[in-house]
Amino acid sequence: MSTAKRLDVIGHARRRVDGREKVTGQLRYADDMKLPRMLHMKLLRSSHPHALIEAIDTARAQAYPGVHLVLTGKDFPVPFGIMPVAQDEYPLAPEHVRYVGDPLAAVVATDEQTASAALQLIEVKYKPLPTIATPEEALAQPEVRIHDYTDVGNIHRNQAFEFGDVEEALSKSDHVFEDLFFYEGDNHMAMEQHASLARAEGEGKLTLWSSTQDPHYLHRQLARVLQMPAAHIRVIACDNGGGFGGKCDPAGHEFVVSKAALMLGRPVKICLTREEVFYLHRGRHPVLMKFRTGVTKDGKLTGMHLQTLLDGGAYGSHGPASTFYTGVLTPLTYELPRFKFDACRVFTNKPACGPKRGHGTPQPRFGQEVQLDKIAEMLKRDPAELRLNMVTQANSLTASWLKIGSNGLAECIRQVVAGSGWKQKHGKLPQGRGVGIACGSYMCGAGVSIYWNKMPHSGVQLALDRSGQVTVFCGATEIGQGSDDVLAAIVAETLGISTKEVRCITGDTGITPIDLGSYSSRVTIMMGNAALQAAGRARDMIVTAVAEQLEVLPESVVLSRGRVFAAGDAAKSMSFAEAVVYAESKFGTLGTVGSYTPPKPPGKFKAAGVGPSPAYSFSACVVEVEVDEHTGWINVPKVWIAHDIGRALNPVLARGQVIGGVYMGLGEALMEEQVFRRLPPKLSSALVHKIPSLLEYKSITSLDMPEVEVMLVEDPDPNCPFGAKEVGQGPLLPVMPAVANAIFDAVGVRIDEVPLTPEKVLRALHLKREGKNPRVGPERFPDVPYPEPTFVLPPGEGGDGNESKMAKRADRVMERSAS
Amino acid sequence: MNTALQKVDQRKAHITLRVNGEEVEVSFAPYKTLLEVLREELDLTGTKHGCELGECGACAVLVDGEPLLSCLKLALECDGASIETVEGLAEGPELHPLQAAFSDHGGSQCGYCTPGVLMTAKGLLDREPNPSRERIKEALSGNLCRCTGYQQIVDSVADAARTLRERGVKA
Amino acid sequence: MMRLPWFQYQRPASVAEAARMLAAEGPRGMLIAGGTDLLPNMKRRQQTPATLISLSRVEGLKKITNGSGLTLGAGLTLTEVVGTGAVREKYRGLWQAAAQVASPHLRNMGTLGGNLCLDTRCNYYNQNEEWREAIGYCMKKEGKTCWVATASKRCLAVSSTDTAPALIALDAKVRLVSAAGERELALASLYNNDGINYITRKPDEILTEVVLPQLDGWSSTYWKLRRRGSFDFPLLGVAAAARMAPDGSVLEARVVLGAVSSQPLPLAKASEFLVGKKLNDEVIAEAGVLAASRAKPMDNTDLDVYWRKEVVPSFVGYALREIRGDDMRAMRMRISRQAL
Incomplete structure (x- = not known):
């Protein structure tokens, strides 16, 4: 279709298609569902951080009035896991519990109160095992095995990649900066607690309504765990009351309610309590990081060696991907000729970590951007100028073989610098006040699926009929980000109608074509491209039929604002519904499909599939802080952020995503932390979540939230529908380091870990007053047995994207040491 | 606890409420809070829950005009009370200005906190038709x-307040 | 969904009737007013009374008597206390404290009496039953050890009321009524430094009124440390009240700390120290040091325990500077996130 056409829908602020349902209380989230004869389920969870289950006696619970069913691990012989390489979790733990909160039995009863009472009658005999609370312990105590499928001790994933000879680059650099950083884990804290409702239907078929971001992956896992044909299972993703990655993994309770419904022939529902959500977790990994970065005296990067150590918690979850993501997106923002990263994820006896907004990348982004601030300080360069001087270019390849398409980073930096008054502020505000800058970049969808296949990542079906109604079907899931609105807008724009005329049926594996899910910021781009194709095909049919009817050339037919007409001839015009009648008369029943598969990644080495994306978004952020030098108290009065979104499909929603990302980033910067408490080992073996509640897990309130000034940089990306890139995750990334850098500008101390608490600031201020290094952060990086790296020559050094023979590199190393 | 359970009178309680202007009689297990009675007995699931411990505000409703947390309000104590929930906010097909503003200005994304926020905002605008942004926060x-x-929530409330003032109608 | 356990419910119409019911129920019965403290505790099974005696229909508990001093019914909600003109004008410390309790909704529900009787808090105790089982319970409920300090013979749960320090600084008294009679008690004497037996109110007594003396020439203030501008209990409360001579020297003073002990902590030494002195920066700093020496924050709530002790002088300083007449509005905004 012609992109020159005036856009009627795209780019205009408008009421989101699901807006009305959300403000009237009509929208049904999973726990709002109620079915006749519905029963309720509660889970018994481990009270031990690490133990073998010696015996479970459920007799008393089973006999309790109102109880219909008690299930335990023996009812679930097949494990699950979102990633094919990490199928290490059971819906109910059969013999080995790995954290306090690990589910091991379930009671189904007439109501929750009865189920809860019956749970207390289940007697479990545990044999406690030694516990692992930290990655350091996990490495130091390989004999304590949280899982037995690991090669070495508690190391879940261990990998290393080197793009060009980094040691050589560092040795030739004018300066090499070595810094350690730590990023604490945190929880998604979606306001909706996970809920699921299962119903047995027909001859042994199952329908599951659930708060899930990824109904397709859940569907596959249900078939596996329940040992049923996938075709007999229908997963309906209810609108999620927030996801942020916390509803990506299939969860134990989803299997258990399904099994119970099938066994009982009655609907069964569960809704987790908030505490249980903290146990299900899958949140941000705590990551310890070491950066060694070479720079020239004029402030260009020469090479970087990044090492990360991830605290994975008790299960695999998305861990294999998370581990990659602590490295792979690092080279996107600044020219970096050589790059090496080693990443290791270990198991600990805590709830499993997984994907949270930014998946694996906020941690290294924090380290990278704070280190750049240190580099700028040392080189006496303005941190914004330093960055601007080395931003990556559009249509380029990184050393690690990521293909960057459009790139608005430089413009983002220019806009936040201008908007914030950076030049009048940085280094110039009174003591106690400061500004900091940082940037970030994120994928517009993961380039490969979680399981290997050659099929599309997103499919869209369109049905039109003589009434003029347009119904669009897609497996994508509305989690609050506005995916239904994106879908409706793209179809509406293409067909020249308003979004009100488009009915969206989404997230239902029984009736919608497959979309991989609402993760990795993939929906706008992948679902959008599929929708564009399906709608374009429908448009072509309408145009053909109308051109014939009006006796004009198809090229002259225009669809706009509910009319279909010949350009330049006002008499030749009809309503959209009339046009569909002609199309249906000519072609028969109307239906089109569209699908989208991302382009092949340029890298060909093993694991080159993690990191590539059809496009990347870019952001730059300036944060202003006030720091009290007596207490370390931190106040954030204002944030400026520019985001390269390609094109804003609905500017109101786009801005909302940006502000929401800033909000969540500020929360992570200042207060959010999923932390644990180990009791004195002589008296207790307890290792518990310290604060599993919304009161004590601190999140920002309306009174703590500063004003955010949003600048949308629109430089349409050719790989994206109407040029639109992602906006759901990228804007979070620069916020945390910008706060840390602003604290440095305000009071001259470095806090190299998040959260950035007043206590740490005050500690650093004391060090400063004592003339010591005014820094608070990790002091050491443990010996991690990283493997030999996969060596790949960067594009700029004649590489072809394949792994190079290690011998070649060894030769060079020997040459160098000889010379 | 289970021994206590045996002794406790488990008969249902019975109260009369005025919900969104309509008188309703309801029987329920007396341990239920107003939140549970609204959602589970009256099928008014517009009112949400995020913690059930008074730590999030998702369950806020108006009780006799005042924003309260329904998760910490014994239903037993609401006998005779007037309750307003998100389901009663619109007048017929016409969205309340707060609802219109929230769906137009980004005040509602996933929508889960929205009912509690809307009812709290209504409680505010009923008393203070012209609040500052600080007062809204x-x-x-x-x-x-x-x-x-929160920014677009504050925008939405401010916009609705403007609309209501222009109409000269009480929210 | 977190749900309440089963309970019996009684709803008396008068204080006398409530007192009779309470006496009849004995330890099985508990009073419920706003419910914002009790009901979460019941949902987590920290407290499991067999009978709740509701004060919601008891007459007279919302009475405000403005005579010599001010008498506030214990059943007034915190929002109603904040909305009382006399409180705002004459007892500013109480006004500031009440306005910072929890969140707006919780202030609409929670009562003044409830905030004074607030159960002591500890993040080994304010947890679900399953969580507490996972640590083998604690001294305050079902266990033997105080995990905050395992050698401690007493429970170290922390007094988390905002209004009590403010009211003690204002020399308030409370009226307690039981079936056997009634008594008036200095509010400071309502508390024990023990996380379990933190209150001297007898189980059969009902706190009905808070009696504030006439305080001509006094000024008062309350500063609260918490992570966020809403929801959070205090990590430190500083209440101060003083009467000053025309030359600015202190004639009488009372400084009280909250949330650094199992009871509100009146600082006799620091208060005496201020008498006869002008509130210059040195005097304020010294008072802060004296105050900090008494504060014993514990690692059972939010933020770092050493830091919380270290910032006591700063917060005492904010309070005394406000009493002195400094413009503290900008600092107040940074700390409290709202104008008070």
Whole structure:
């Protein structure tokens, strides 16, 4: 279709298609569902951080009035896991519990109160095992095995990649900066607690309504765990009351309610309590990081060696991907000729970590951007100028073989610098006040699926009929980000109608074509491209039929604002519904499909599939802080952020995503932390979540939230529908380091870990007053047995994207040491 | 606890409420809070829950005009009370200005905190038709939102207040 | 969904009737007013009374008597206390404290009496039953050890009321009524430094009124440390009240700390120290040091325990500077996130 056409829908602020349902209380989230004869389920969870289950006696619970069913691990012989390489979790733990909160039995009863009472009658005999609370312990105590499928001790994933000879680059650099950083884990804290409702239907078929971001992956896992044909299972993703990655993994309770419904022939529902959500977790990994970065005296990067150590918690979850993501997106923002990263994820006896907004990348982004601030300080360069001087270019390849398409980073930096008054502020505000800058970049969808296949990542079906109604079907899931609105807008724009005329049926594996899910910021781009194709095909049919009817050339037919007409001839015009009648008369029943598969990644080495994306978004952020030098108290009065979104499909929603990302980033910067408490080992073996509640897990309130000034940089990306890139995750990334850098500008101390608490600031201020290094952060990086790296020559050094023979590199190393 | 359970009178309680202007009689297990009675007995699932411990504000409703947390309000104590929930906010097909503003200005993303925020905002505008942005933030400081960063919520409330003032109608 | 356990419910119409019911129920019965403290505790099974005696229909508990001093009914909600003109004008410390309790909704529900009787808090105790089982319970409920300090013979749960320090600084008294009679008690004497037996109110007594003396020439203030501008209990409360001579020297003073002990902590030494002195920066700093020496924050709530002790002088300083007449509005905004 012609992109020159005036856009009627795209780019205009408008009421989101699901807006009305959300403000009237009509929208049904999973726990709002109620079915006749519905029963309720509660889970018994481990009270031990690490133990073998010696015996479970459920007799008393089973006999309790109102109880219909008690299930335990023996009812679930097949494990699950979102990633094919990490199928290490059971819906109910059969013999080995790995954290306090690990589910091991379930009671189904007439109501929750009865189920809860019956749970207390289940007697479990545990044999406690030694516990692992930290990655350091996990490495130091390989004999304590949280899982037995690991090669070495508690190391879940261990990998290393080197793009060009980094040691050589560092040795030739004018300066090499070595810094350690730590990023604490945190929880998604979606306001909706996970809920699921299962119903047995027909001859042994199952329908599951659930708060899930990824109904397709859940569907596959249900078939596996329940040992049923996938075709007999229908997963309906209810609108999620927030996801942020916390509803990506299939969860134990989803299997258990399904099994119970099938066994009982009655609907069964569960809704987790908030505490249980903290146990299900899958949140941000705590990551310890070491950066060694070479720079020239004029402030260009020469090479970087990044090492990360991830605290994975008790299960695999998305861990294999998370581990990659602590490295792979690092080279996107600044020219970096050589790059090496080693990443290791270990198991600990805590709830499993997984994907949270930014998946694996906020941690290294924090380290990278704070280190750049240190580099700028040392080189006496303005941190914004330093960055601007080395931003990556559009249509380029990184050393690690990521293909960057459009790139608005430089413009983002220019806009936040201008908007914030950076030049009048940085280094110039009174003591106690400061500004900091940082940037970030994120994928517009993961380039490969979680399981290997050659099929599309997103499919869209369109049905039109003589009434003029347009119904669009897609497996994508509305989690609050506005995916239904994106879908409706793209179809509406293409067909020249308003979004009100488009009915969206989404997230239902029984009736919608497959979309991989609402993760990795993939929906706008992948679902959008599929929708564009399906709608374009429908448009072509309408145009053909109308051109014939009006006796004009198809090229002259225009669809706009509910009319279909010949350009330049006002008499030749009809309503959209009339046009569909002609199309249906000519072609028969109307239906089109569209699908989208991302382009092949340029890298060909093993694991080159993690990191590539059809496009990347870019952001730059300036944060202003006030720091009290007596207490370390931190106040954030204002944030400026520019985001390269390609094109804003609905500017109101786009801005909302940006502000929401800033909000969540500020929360992570200042207060959010999923932390644990180990009791004195002589008296207790307890290792518990310290604060599993919304009161004590601190999140920002309306009174703590500063004003955010949003600048949308629109430089349409050719790989994206109407040029639109992602906006759901990228804007979070620069916020945390910008706060840390602003604290440095305000009071001259470095806090190299998040959260950035007043206590740490005050500690650093004391060090400063004592003339010591005014820094608070990790002091050491443990010996991690990283493997030999996969060596790949960067594009700029004649590489072809394949792994190079290690011998070649060894030769060079020997040459160098000889010379 | 289970021994206590045996002794306790488990008969249902019975009260009369005025919900969104309509008188309703309802029987329920007496341990239920107003939240549970609204959602489970009256099928008014517009009112949400995020913690059930008074730590998030998702369950806020108006009781006799005042924003309260339904998760910490014994239903037993609501006999004779007038309850307003999100389901009663619109007048017929016409959205309340707060609802219109929230769906137009980004005040609602995932929508889960929205009912509690809307009812709290209505409680505010009923008393103070012209609140400052600071006052709106204060009034909403008991409602956690995880999506919006609050800014577009404040925009939405301010916009609705303007609409209501222009109409000269009480919210 | 977190749900309440089963309970019996009684709803008396008068204080006398409530007192009779309470006496009849004995330890099985508990009073419920706003419910914002009790009901979460019941949902987590920290407290499991067999009978709740509701004060919601008891007459007279919302009475405000403005005579010599001010008498506030214990059943007034915190919002109603904040909305009382006499409180705002004459007892500013109480006004500031009440306005910072929890969140707006919780202030609409929670009562003044409830905030004074607030159960002591500890993040080994304010947890679900399953969580507490996972640590083998604690001294305050079902266990033997105080995990905050395992050698401690007493429970170290922390007094988390905002209004009590403010009211003690204002020399308030409370009226307690039981079936056997009634008594008036200095509010400071309502508390024990023990996380379990933190209150001297007898189980059969009902706190009905808070009696504030006439305080001509006094000024008062309350500063609260918490992570966020809403929801959070205090990590430190500083209440101060003083009467000053025309030359600015202190004639009488009372400084009280909250949330650094199992009871509100009146600082006799620091208060005496201020008498006869002008509130210059040195005097304020010294008072802060004296105050900090008494504060014993514990690692059972939010933020770092050493830091919380270290900032006591700063917060005492904010309070005394406000009493002195400094413009503290900008600092107040940074700390409290709202104008008070």
